[in-house]
Amino acid sequence: MTRDESITLAHGSGGRLMHDLIERVVVRALANPVLETLDDAADISSLVEPGRLAVTTDSFVVQPLFFPGGDIGTLAVAGTVNDLAMKGARPVALTLGLIAEEGLPLVDLERALRSVAETARAAGVVIAAGDTKVVERGGLGGLILNTAGIGFVPDGVELGGDRVREGDVMIVSGTMGDHETAILVAREAFRIDETIESDCAPLHEVARLILETAPDTRAMRDPTRGGLATTLNELSSRSGVGIEIDESAVPVRDDVRSVTDILGFDPLYMANEGKVVAVVPESDAGRVVEALRGHRLGRDAAVIGRAAGEPGVTLRTKVGGARPLLMLEGVQLPRIC
Amino acid sequence: MCLAVPGLVREVDGLRAKVDFGGITREVELSLLPDTQVDDYVLVHAGYAIEKVDRESALETMKLFREMAEAVDKERSS
Amino acid sequence: MSRTIDFEAFRTGPDADGLVRRIHELFEGPTALMEVCGTHTVAIGRAGIRSLMPDGLRLLSGPGCPVCVTPLGEIDMALAAARRPDVVLTTFGDMMRVPGSESSLERERAGGADVRIVTSALDAVEIAAGEPSKEVVFVGVGFETTSPTIAAALMTAERRGVENVSVLPFFKLVPPALDLLVAVPGRALDGFLCPGHVSSIIGSNAYEPVAHGADMPCVVAGFEPLDILAGVVMLLEQVRDVRSGGAARVETQYARAVRPEGNRTALELLDEVFEVVDADWRGIGTIPESGYALRERYAHRDAGAKLGVDRTRPDEPEGCICGAIMLGERIPADCPLFGTVCTPRDPVGPCMVSSEGSCAAHFRYERR
Numbered sequence: 001m002t003r004d005e006s007i008t009l010a011h012g013s014g015g016r017l018m019h020d021l022i023e024r025v026v027v028r029a030l031a032n033p034v035l036e037t038l039d040d041a042a043d044i045s046s047l048v049e050p051g052r053l054a055v056t057t058d059s060f061v062v063q064p065l066f067f068p069g070g071d072i073g074t075l076a077v078a079g080t081v082n083d084l085a086m087k088g089a090r091p092v093a094l095t096l097g098l099i100a101e102e103g104l105p106l107v108d109l110e111r112a113l114r115s116v117a118e119t120a121r122a123a124g125v126v127i128a129a130g131d132t133k134v135v136e137r138g139g140l141g142g143l144i145l146n147t148a149g150i151g152f153v154p155d156g157v158e159l160g161g162d163r164v165r166e167g168d169v170m171i172v173s174g175t176m177g178d179h180e181t182a183i184l185v186a187r188e189a190f191r192i193d194e195t196i197e198s199d200c201a202p203l204h205e206v207a208r209l210i211l212e213t214a215p216d217t218r219a220m221r222d223p224t225r226g227g228l229a230t231t232l233n234e235l236s237s238r239s240g241v242g243i244e245i246d247e248s249a250v251p252v253r254d255d256v257r258s259v260t261d262i263l264g265f266d267p268l269y270m271a272n273e274g275k276v277v278a279v280v281p282e283s284d285a286g287r288v289v290e291a292l293r294g295h296r297l298g299r300d301a302a303v304i305g306r307a308a309g310e311p312g313v314t315l316r317t318k319v320g321g322a323r324p325l326l327m328l329e330g331v332q333l334p335r336i337c
Numbered sequence: 338m339c340l341a342v343p344g345l346v347r348e349v350d351g352l353r354a355k356v357d358f359g360g361i362t363r364e365v366e367l368s369l370l371p372d373t374q375v376d377d378y379v380l381v382h383a384g385y386a387i388e389k390v391d392r393e394s395a396l397e398t399m400k401l402f403r404e405m406a407e408a409v410d411k412e413r414s415s
Numbered sequence: 416m417s418r419t420i421d422f423e424a425f426r427t428g429p430d431a432d433g434l435v436r437r438i439h440e441l442f443e444g445p446t447a448l449m450e451v452c453g454t455h456t457v458a459i460g461r462a463g464i465r466s467l468m469p470d471g472l473r474l475l476s477g478p479g480c481p482v483c484v485t486p487l488g489e490i491d492m493a494l495a496a497a498r499r500p501d502v503v504l505t506t507f508g509d510m511m512r513v514p515g516s517e518s519s520l521e522r523e524r525a526g527g528a529d530v531r532i533v534t535s536a537l538d539a540v541e542i543a544a545g546e547p548s549k550e551v552v553f554v555g556v557g558f559e560t561t562s563p564t565i566a567a568a569l570m571t572a573e574r575r576g577v578e579n580v581s582v583l584p585f586f587k588l589v590p591p592a593l594d595l596l597v598a599v600p601g602r603a604l605d606g607f608l609c610p611g612h613v614s615s616i617i618g619s620n621a622y623e624p625v626a627h628g629a630d631m632p633c634v635v636a637g638f639e640p641l642d643i644l645a646g647v648v649m650l651l652e653q654v655r656d657v658r659s660g661g662a663a664r665v666e667t668q669y670a671r672a673v674r675p676e677g678n679r680t681a682l683e684l685l686d687e688v689f690e691v692v693d694a695d696w697r698g699i700g701t702i703p704e705s706g707y708a709l710r711e712r713y714a715h716r717d718a719g720a721k722l723g724v725d726r727t728r729p730d731e732p733e734g735c736i737c738g739a740i741m742l743g744e745r746i747p748a749d750c751p752l753f754g755t756v757c758t759p760r761d762p763v764g765p766c767m768v769s770s771e772g773s774c775a776a777h778f779r780y781e782r783r
Contacts, residue, residue: 191363192362254360255360258360318640321466324781333508335340335508337340339561368680383535384534384538385537387615388674392417402428402641403433405433406437
């Protein structure tokens with residue numbers, strides 16, 4: 001297999017070409033003893049830990065495949081690791097389903113797989129099983145990945161969106177809107193001289209830090225599609241308490257703010273891929289923020305509001321006004337009005 | 338209906354400019370504001386500079402905020 | 416290098432509380448102030464300004480949402496153009512979800528039409544230059560802030576010899592709408608918060624006829640929260656003046672970006688490319704001399720003529736009172752469809768279709 005090659009339908013047909021692809025490209029990139037047995041199913045009993053078993057899955061269809069700060073491979077691992085971490089689980093293993101489009105350059109596949117491997121290593125998870133398919137050219141954007149992940153929730157850790165109580169404090173681990181802004185710019189939907197980096201990152205350490213500092217943490221969420229506002233609405237709705245957010249307290253990077261100002265977007269509705277919203281008892285808030293700020297992924301951590309009042313999310317604005325912060329309906333579109 | 342954002346002109350090349358919007362730089366058309374110079378602040382709408390933002394006026398407006406905020410009616414008809 | 420402007424000082428700061436206090440102090444009883452700019456509608460909503468106002472001080476949203484006032488027949492023209500296989504339809508994002516009689520640009524795109532969102536009219540010219548076998552049509556919706564940018568882009572197309580780009584000139588003008596608003600019988604308007612960026616183009620002098628002719632206080636205001644609060648303060652001062660026998664006038668809060676005479680280059684360019692014609696405003700009807708058509712010498716830039724697509728006059732949805740809302744006679748809460756049948760996700764009427772429409776803004780930003 002030469003470096004110039006791209007994926008063809010033959011690579012998905014089950015024959016020699018596909019076996020070569022799997023062994024020499026996929027498994028080589030993801031190198032680990034579990035995967036290398038290449039049986040139809042993997043025995044992962046060696047990975048079992050004490051605690052309650054948690055499982056999650058996600059598919060990744062990001063365009064472009066590669067962007068500043070990450071790529072589809074980074075996202076595929078971080079996204080699933082983060083879903084487990086938000087539940088309080090220690091992630092241990094992932095499966096990787098990959099669907100390649102005819103015509104995808106092999107170097108792109110390898111690059112994405114390298115990111116999968118690196119991110120998995122960083123997150124301390126094993127890619128235990130996988131699948132490879134090839135589809136005809138047309139509309140897939142080159143590559144789609146799916147990961148399912150399992151982890152173990154230690155005894156005593158009870159997190160859930162329905163556990164938020166009046167008086168609890170909302171904390172974000174950092175700036176809002178970075179990932180979606182990075183993607184917009186990477187897609188050249190919006191041309192600027194600078195690059196904007198996605199915040200894509202596995203959050204297992206951040207989650208553990210929060211739980212160690214505040215064992216009574218009520219819930220953690222990673223505000224992905226729909227952004228912070230959507231996540232807060234979900235929390236309010238699940239728990240039946242209102243949430244009040246202080247607009248001036250929500251951290252937003254200058255470059256992200258400038259892009260959203262020009263497009264007429266609201267960073268509160270834009271996706272993040274490396275941030276946590278944590279709901280903790282008031283007495284723990286200060287220490288959680290301090291602990292987060294000591295971690296490289298939590299430097300801009302801040303208290304942004306608290307649970308109070310009737311269900312629904314209210315924003316206290318920069319001039320002291322109050323208005324509802326609704327869930328996102330549909331996609332934000334650039335406006336000139 | 339008129340989302341326009343202020344930025345600082347960094348470079349001018351004929352009827353195009355590079356404008357700094359605080360962390361990001363974008364190319365802007367100057368056909369509607371041809372006398373734009375480097376170091377001007379401009380309001381940009383749909384890719385075009387539509388008006389210069391005057392520094393003195395900006396400061397004056399901020400002062401007016403303060404004056405209005407502190408104004409007290411000396412005589413109020415009941 | 417000169418001083419930097421700290422624009423954050425217009426968004427937040429200790430003076431905000433003082434401005435609100437001053438508004439309460441100046442308020443003397445039921446007062447209705449109207450803004451006529453969708454960007455003001457959204458800015459007021461997002462800053463939660465209504466929650467800070469005294470009871471009885473109403474901030475009304477007029478016909479300032481250009482998408483909302485674009486008649487159904489014009490939307491249908493854009494959809495018809497989009498369906499042509501040889502057409503690339505370019506539009507600002509604002510128009511994508513607006514329903515026509517059937518369908519919307521978003522639906523057409525999902526069905527295979529070549530519809531592209533652009534952030535500048537110049538993008539349409541660039542696309543045309545790169546795809547000579549296509550006719551690139553730009554949906555020209557907007558007020559006087561936007562129409563000069565299309566005029567400029569068309570001149571660029573002329574200069575570069577890019578033939579295959581044209582526009583659907585659905586633009587509207589603000590001052591004629593103000594004339595209509597002050598003539599509404601039994602009108603209860605006490606003042607206009609005039610649109611800051613339209614005024615950057617047309618100049619604050621443009622409001623003199625309304626201020627003096629109809630004795631209507633006018634304040635040209637910026638869009639940041641403190642600009643809006645200060646604009647309300649200035650209007651209330653005028654209202655008090657007028658109620659005790661004084662004369663209404665035009666004042667400019669947004670002095671940093673608005674001059675009395677406006678932007679002469681932009682105004683000349685508008686005059687070069689467009690002629691003023693009567694225009695149809697959705698929900699309101701025809702307002703004389705309130706729209707643009709391409710001048711004869713630029714007729715080849717008129718997409719309707721080029722493609723042979725005509726305006727139609729389809730029926731409006733029943734029960735919708737957007738017209739009355741845009742004229743300040745009713746508010747969204749008065750509409751039986753509001754929030755039930757008509758929501759941002761499933762809009763019925765024009766005020767809900769655009770995120771800047773009175774009803775959409777009310778739904779999103781006001782407590783119910």
